[in-house]
Amino acid sequence: MDQRLEVFLKVIEKKNFSRAAEALHMTQPAVSQYIRSLEESTGVKLMERTNKYVRLNKAGEIVFHHAVEIKELYAKMNHLLEDLTHKASGSIAIGASYTFGEYLLPRIIAEAKEQYPDIKPTVTIGNTTTIAGLVLSHQLDVGIVEGHFKGVQELKTEPFAEDRMVIVAPSDHFLTHRKEPIKMEELIEETWILRELGSGTREATENVFEQFSISPQSIMHFSSTQPIKAMVEAGMGISLLSEWAIQKELRYGDIKVLDVKEMPYTRDFSIVTRSPFQTKALSAFLDLLRSHKELTDFKIL
Known part of the structure; x- marks a missing residue:
């Protein structure tokens, strides 16, 4: 990934050049040079900055939005390459709508961790529309939702349980x-x-x-x-x-x-993905999810 984008994202995260420099183990002038180079390559100013704050302008917001997606895609690419020679391991960003996420997903993740201890899941809970949007923007590897969303051709939806x-x-x-x-x-x-x-x-x-x-x-x-x-x-x-x-x-x-x-x-619970490529960790998690198609193992009563 272009290091200028990495520095740009860190500046926005820290909201300050000196704090970003400290986090990146750089000097503040080096950070300023990376931002200046990025602005020169894009042909526009990306932020307003003073001694007290850093604030994105409209152009900066556009670059920030796409830089986040690029970072997610870059990480996913590296995971896929690592998977060519390694077992199921690494991070999985999982999203789920409230019903599945609060009442069923915790037990499936516990089972996944038992079978694949090197998998590191992170979970986001939101409504169906929110989760679909995060999968679409590559911020989540997979979503488990109920309900439907229209007009999103890039997403693959797979009903897997009733x-x-x-x-x-x-x-x-x-x-x-x-x-x-x-x-x-x-x-x-x-x-x-x-x-x-x-x-x-x-x-x-x-x-x-x-x-x-x-x-x-x-x-x-x-x-x-x-x-x-x-x-x-x-x-x-x-x-x-x-x-x-x-x-x-x-x-x-x-x-x-x-x-x-x-x-x-x-209604159906559905698996929502975007990328046709899956890491071994994600593939293993999805196989485990599909194995619980009847969900009978989770009955409390």
Whole structure:
């Protein structure tokens, strides 16, 4: 990788020329010379700088964005070359949407570390749209998501396991005592507690609303599953959640699944990648992931 880009990234990270020089074991004039050379080669100034701060201008933001991608691609290239002669080892940047990332991924990573102790995974948890974007920009090697994203031809999506989603309510909700199945239209007047836009769980809920032509008027939004479960438990409303996300709450009776005639709703967990080339570490992790297609090993109940 061009050392001028490495110096540029370090200056932005440290927000100061002298601190960047110290981190790179260079003199400050050497750092300044690298930045000057980069600006001369691009033909534009990249940053505003004073004795107190370093601030990117518009051109600098463009170079910074692409320099990060170049650094990721350069590291990936080296890993692939090393893999020609070495066993599965090295870093894997894994992303996962909340349901899979919080409730299933930790046990898969533990298994991967047991089988391949030289693999060094790092994990990013976010909604489906965020994870897809990070894979697209080469900041993640692989994403595991639920839901769909459109118009991203560069990404390869591989459904590998099924997720069942159910409607949950407070344990003392009057509908939990019904002996006959509940119809979806009976839930229109309930307060629905939903995930944010861009979430696979939110997409699934909207699909259910559309499928059964219901439009609840009372809706609350949260950016992760944990507070949704807490709100349901507190009697504030109902929600559509993955069975994986509610295992412990069902076990302790904190919430209950409503016997809705049209449920459960099913969707896929999918593996999302971009590069056609895979390190041995990533290939080994994906093989392990696919081996849990039924996910039956992870049942808590």
